[in-house]
Amino acid sequence: DTQMTQSPSTLSASVGDRVAITCRASQSITKWLAWYQQKPGKAPKLLICKASDLESGVPSRFSGSGFGTEFTLTISGLQPDDFATYYCQQYNTYPWTFGQGTKVEIK
């Protein structure tokens, strides 16, 4: 199975900060990586697909980059609505797998 490792597990930041979350795959997944945002008690929301394609309606402060085994989700100018848990997911090879999540907290 392709293991997905996110770092950090928890991130403390302030409104307006630029933050980055890293996701590493245990083998190449080329571009087939998605990022999701989840708030407590809610279903996840797709932010980015194919590593860097912003989903329609998602604010442009979110961006994704990477290819192969190393990927990054960047939030440029953290907003109050962005405090949530973020997950990466590879959909290159079955079984598809998620990272363990990164919780973005208010500093």
Added chain:
Amino acid sequence: EVHLVESGGGLVQPGRSLRISCTASGFTFGDYGMGWVRQAPGEGLEWVGIIRRKTFGATTQYAASVRGRFTISRDDSKSTTYLQMNSLKTEDTAVYFCTRERDNFDSSYAYWGQGTLVTVSS
């Protein structure tokens, strides 16, 4: 507008079976692959499995943790996908989310149901 509504969750004893459903609206159900993702209380997301659309043979794939115990099926005439769960274990306790692939060229999960809670306990 795409809607996915799960149903059928509840309390079940270990070793027993349960079938949960996901009924879709707002799109041509038969044109899309559907999936299931679960989340144990306080834990992260776990991919459960998928069923492709019939033009791709309605084939299925599963996570190792459920393979051989869980079966995903679909009834396109009812716009519904099912997750049949057999030989349930306490570690299967989770909220189960139904998902739809983004489009025919990208299988990320653009659409999610609200989830249904399955509790496995004696």
